[in-house]
Amino acid sequence: MQARLVYAGCMALWLILSALAALSIASRSLLGAEQQFNNQSQQLTEQLKQRLLTNETVLDSYATFSALDHRNEIRQKHPFVLQLLRRYPQITTLAHIERVPQSRIDGYNRQLQREYGAGYRLRAYARPSAARPLPAQDEYFPLMFAEPQSQGNLQLVGMDASQQPQLREALQETLNSGRTTLSRQLRLPDGEAGYVLLRSIDKHQASGPLELQPRHFAMLFIRADSLLPPDLILPPGMAVSVRHRDDPLRPPGGQALLLGNSHPDALERLLFPRLETSQLLGGAGQPLRFTLSWQQGWAQIGLFEWVVWLLLSLLLGSGLALASYSFVRSNNSRRLRESQLFHLANHDRLTGLANRNLFYDRLQHAISRVDRSGKRLALLFLDLDRFKPVNDTYGHIAGDRVLQLIAARIQDVIRNEDTVARLGGDEFVILMEDIESNREADKVVARLKQAIQMPYPVDQHRIMVGVSIGIAYYPEDGLLIDELLAVADRKMYGNKQSPNRQSETVA
Missing domain, CATH: 3.30.450.350 (CHASE domain)
Known part of the structure; x- marks a missing residue:
């Protein structure tokens, strides 16, 4: 979304700069056209007087x-x-x-x-x-x-x-x-x-x-169209009118001398100026009104000006595109680094699960939501049984691999909205929100034990570990995070001392 805004801003800036460049180039052309208009007016006036x-x-x-x-x-x-x-x-x-x-x-x-x-x-x-x-x-x-x-x-x-x-x-x-x-x-x-x-x-x-x-x-009869040069060629948008001082622009008995085409479209009238000059020539004896007008338009901007503007617009567009791409790429790299640093600071490097800091933060937010909604949450504390012999027998590399597999199996069992974290060593903790009864947590505990106690194939070995799980409920077992963890830890040790637990390691 941010990248789109950057690109849209660069596009708008490019349009504005291109318009300003076009205005500057057009201004030069129009200045030249104004000089041409003055020269044409002076030349026609002199010819008409002559x-x-x-x-x-x-x-x-x-x-x-x-x-x-x-x-x-x-x-x-x-x-x-x-x-x-x-x-x-x-x-x-x-x-x-x-x-x-x-x-x-x-x-x-x-x-x-x-x-x-x-x-x-x-x-x-x-x-x-x-x-x-x-x-x-x-x-x-x-x-x-x-x-x-x-x-x-x-x-x-x-x-x-x-x-x-x-x-x-x-x-x-x-x-x-x-x-x-x-x-x-x-x-x-x-x-x-x-x-x-x-x-x-x-x-x-x-x-x-x-x-x-x-x-x-x-008395002599003079043709109206002979007052101006017969080979007169006017640029597009320019018109010249010669008529008697007392005649309307279009006399009823004939057509006044009107040369050229001055019918610009609405956009040209809006964007370009109109030049006009009117003079009374011939004195009192021959009072002819000479009017020269020129509605500037697109035709006054020559091919050279268009090419210059196009090249300048392309250069501006290329520069802005490169700048916006570099900015977006730098911003994405920065955000990626920040995301990586955040992940390293809040997740376990071995399993990718949430670490203690992130878990405490989510648990605090969950408690705040429970206080507003009136529902309950459960805290499951997991401790692996007979995991130390795995490191002693197969090495720490194999032990780390077993921990990664266990983390994956836990995530497969729990719901998407639940949070699982590794507190350290072989200790895991699960946060279950919005539970209706203790039976929901008991069912999850049963599935966790079944999944964790299945063999783990590591380097052509089949390794088996057990797990002890303690459950604490909010708000029955405590209102603070440490109280809940202490209750879940105590119940976990109680489960570990049960004669029915299974924690064998098979090679």
Whole structure:
């Protein structure tokens, strides 16, 4: 039982030390992962800022070009515009918007029909074939030109940008502030999620009369997925999100830019930290919120760390196993030595029976139990008859052998709960507990005499000895141990003087 406790304690200690080692190794890995997270965040932030600056520069170039010759721009393709689109593939469309008052709608419609066909006219945000009536308002903001002149972009011509909520907000912001404005996320003509970057072409004066307000606007469509590098590979558990400041994480009109996989299990969320940083980029004109998060997990602990931990765990387990085995073995050896010393101190070396010390101790305990239970006990004193001639005739070795055989026969006769002891020489004593009557002790005495008086084969000799037995009962014959032994000894001598005793030695 003690050995099991030692082994169980060593196992628990091994688990604790292995967990601490794993925590230490994991901490180093997580520190490296935190540095990687900071580097990734800085790199993506710089790339996103550069992309926003590039988009604004392209829009400024297009606005400058449109200001020089916006009339020709709406009628023909320009190599400069095509060159911009080829160089910056994240831009899907470059467009020109004109502010048209209510009084000029008829002239504007005639201009569209003259340049693009009879089906074109000022309309809400829809295909020309599915046009719906425009709501009455003071002025409109139709698209006059969209480059490249694809089928999808031609359908945008004549569309009133103020009828689209995201574009209307961007137009209003541009009119109020005079700066470049990024719209909230919307669906681009090709169906992809994206943004519109808008700025005025004319000189802006927000506090002036209506005719000093800008009448022409340059606009470019940007794909949302182009804001980040196309070859971006994120480690497991890392996710990056880019969205307009005023957009929810998942806009109703499209999917925000969300890359990576951040779906850890419950154990990873419990054991590993989560890193997250969020920044607002682009200033007031292009307010994009960049969020980078990384839920640390098992994947952040590399193969080298796992191997180191496994080797360290094995070394700890081997050391603890060796230490526990040595401790248990040493403890068992000590207990064995103590048991041997106890046996030598309390047993007869020749016969292995209890000696006087152990017998006195058991007799004292038996008397204490009898006092509590009210039962009786018997003390049998045995003395061998004519044993001295055995030593004189056959030697002490043969005599010792006879004593060993006698001890074995006595143990075969008595009950398991009885105690037999050798007091010295050829004297034995038996303690019988919980006896009901004297007849029980008499029957044992008869069996003992029969067994002891049978011949003993020793070195091709048949040796016979007799035995005299005296009985003392507790509490009738005495209350003390010495009194009981004295009574049993006296009765034994009385039995030895009986003319019917038999104690012959036959060779």
